[in-house]
Amino acid sequence: MARVRVGLFVTCLVDLMRPRIGFAALKLLETAGCEVIVPESQTCCGQPAWNSGDAPGAVALAKKTIAEFEGFDYVVSPSGSCGDHIRTEYPTLLAAEPGWRDRATAMASRTYELTDFLVTVLKVDSVPGDHEGSITYHDSCSGLRSMGIKDQPRALLAKMKGVELREMNGCEECCGFGGTFSVKFGEVSAAIAERKCDNVLASGAKAVVGGDLGCLLNIEGKLRRMGDENTKVLHVAEILAGDA
Amino acid sequence: MSSREDILGRVRAGLQRNAGNAAVGREVMAAALSSRSQGPKPAMDTAPQALLERFRVKSEAQSSTVDIVVAEAEVPTAIARYLTAMKLPKAAVAQPALAALDWAGAGLAVELRGARDADLVGITGCFCAVAETGTLMMCSSPATPAAVSLLPETHIAVVHASRILPYMEDAWNLARAELGSLPRAVNFISGPSRTGDIEQTIVLGAHGPYRVHLVIVED
């Protein structure tokens, strides 16, 4: 049987800030038997433009991304937020152009967030990494409420013997990041993040883990400003790949 | 142009109203009004005894108290017993619809009329009751003035078990069948009046009764 060909959408934040998350995703997909291709020309999915009211910019970037990724069996991203933008919003924002809308719809049905893909499509039995210690999981908003990412990361983490999951209060509450919201309303954003961090700390876990780098940067930045130097802030891919 | 025409004109413009879609709209409206379709309802055991039990449990959850008697003739004595236990006066205003009961025989000074501010206890019947939520349905009329269940600090309601219905939808059908059209005021009452406006702390007795006592007649 031919290997599943996966186009890895790295996301602009991972590209800029945390390449190791991209490599962890790569490792997880390759270990699971996929042929992974990373289109060199990929940039941004266009979500910031779309959410900021720049529809023409968002449309242009959607078309660019579709052209780069529609040839693969699947499109996988280590982000519920970017994955959701491609899956849910592309068909909407290209609705006025039937040709593009159909291409968007076709690609949307093959686009997955990383942990969802590993569990739902590949149905993996094991993961390459192990991790010793307690963690608490932050459910990022788009992944949770739009893509239904809740049990998938937990199912994968449960395959690692050393991981002890300590759920925090309000794990489904927003961390206050919100993309451009975090730089437009910094004080409010940081105050929301403080509630999240209080819950992280109260869980007593040694690490907080999530599936979206934006939230993780926000949580890490707030934890450090609050004086917490010990809690690790990790992307779920890093843990599953055994890189953390 | 009148404000009415101005407003309706802009609504019509927004809906791109024309003769064709107006005809379709009227059909939708007629169908909705005649079908009276119902939404999903919580499942419930509708056997009479189960309805009574659910109504009692739900009423108590709303902070009402419940007494059950086996015949209507026992109602005045049951109410007298309650007033004594609560150290409340043995005087009350009652809806004229309750004139047939022997109040004096139970030692109660009951006046059959509309309510006044000074009335401390108000006694009413009810049109029917809804088991789903533990709710009384009161229909206003000359014999059943609305304020009797509102002004006094204590509201006592007589509920016939045979008129405890599963859902509010059943209450509407009963009203249509027995009254034809709606009375001036239909009041659904679920326990004593309350407020949570100071620190979300629930306090009973906001503007209406502090306590609601139900006497259910098993008939």
Added chain:
Amino acid sequence: MEIKSMRFKANAAGSLANVVLQGNLKNAKGKFVTKRAEALKDLDDFEGTRDAAVAIRNKVIDNLDLWLERFEQKAQETGATVMWAKDGAEVCRLVTEIARKHGVTKVTKSKSMLSEEAGLNQALEAAGIQPVETDLGEYILQVDNNEPPSHIIAPAVHKSLDDVADLFHKVHGTPRKTEIPALTREAREVLRGHFLSAEMGLSGGNFLVAETGSVALVTNEGNGRMVTTMPKVHVVITGIEKVIPTLEDLSTLMRLLPRSATGQSISNYFSILTGVKKPEEHDGPEHLYFVLVDSGRADVVGGDFHAMLRCIRCGACMNHCPVYQTIGGHAYGWVYPGPMGSVLTPLYAGMENSIDLPHAATLCNQCGVVCPVGIPLPDLLRRLREKQTERGLRPLKERIGLRLWAWVAQRPKLYALGASLGARYLKWLAGDADRIRLLSTAPEWSLGRDFPAPQGKTFRELYAARQKINKEAA
């Protein structure tokens, strides 16, 4: 009501700095959220009930003109008078005229957000008519120098027990009470006199029933019943979008409204009022007026924000909103706070008067998830952002920045260069540390948190290097 939404950011900063308010918000948040979740449990089929509610509301707003005409006809048949108001000024004029016609000197009011929109209390006072708010929360605000509400269901949610104790002591001239039941009793006694002496009662309307020409009112305190039972005149002011078809539809919506609003399976009092008192009846108003209000609603019909007209004003969106939970309702600057307010304020009070509101959301969609009539609030907020951009209402710097970003992101080589320079610049800013204390390119970020340092090279650079090594090895 005066629109202060342009000061959102300053208002929000004030809210964050207000220690008492922060305590009150924290206290309120848990109660609303927990109670709603509990109350939904005994509704076997929340999703199905919500779908039914969406269908009911759509049925009406998709043919709103027809349903309004139908409601008007039925209401008139019951003996009510139906009036129409284009805006708040017309609401004030009509209500004042009704009051004058019946020789009214005092009006008792149950909670009406439309009255807040119109600034009706000020208009009545100017006409020499005394308005008395009777919802406990609204009363507290009225006697506190007409402070505006901060929540549509719990108007005084920002006030603490101590605040109310001080206030009642001052305005009632009574010994200071510190128990909530005692304060409630004090307000009850003051307001009972008003209920009995007012010649006119004024209420909003939760729903208008087209089948019967009735208004449906939902209250817990009983003040709604008082103002519609005791005075000789009852005036209902409601938005034109509040019509629903049948009594059965009312039952469906009532399974959702109290649960979503206060976490009750049903509110204490749910009144369906139809027509006027008959001569032989003991109580009820002799005159009933409906004032059907537009104030921006008609122009929303059929457009991008049509779905917003489904709103049944439960407040669940704000109760679950991380931003509302953090800053409270006053920061939003007008009548309606939280996500629904951030959509309604631009639509009803002007997009140019509320530039920040559509952006004051993380788009977390908690509001969309809890909305009992399935309004896609994040989508509507995003669409408002688009409208702002189309109309050139956003700051120039932001517009240029966004355009530049999208332009660069369409040019992969330029983008790759920019990203690798950016990664190095941020790494340089961090120095030996694993974080940047002050991010000069986005100072707002640094107001309350650090910015984690990047690895220093981009994924694409590292990946290209790895591919090269793999190739050479092969």
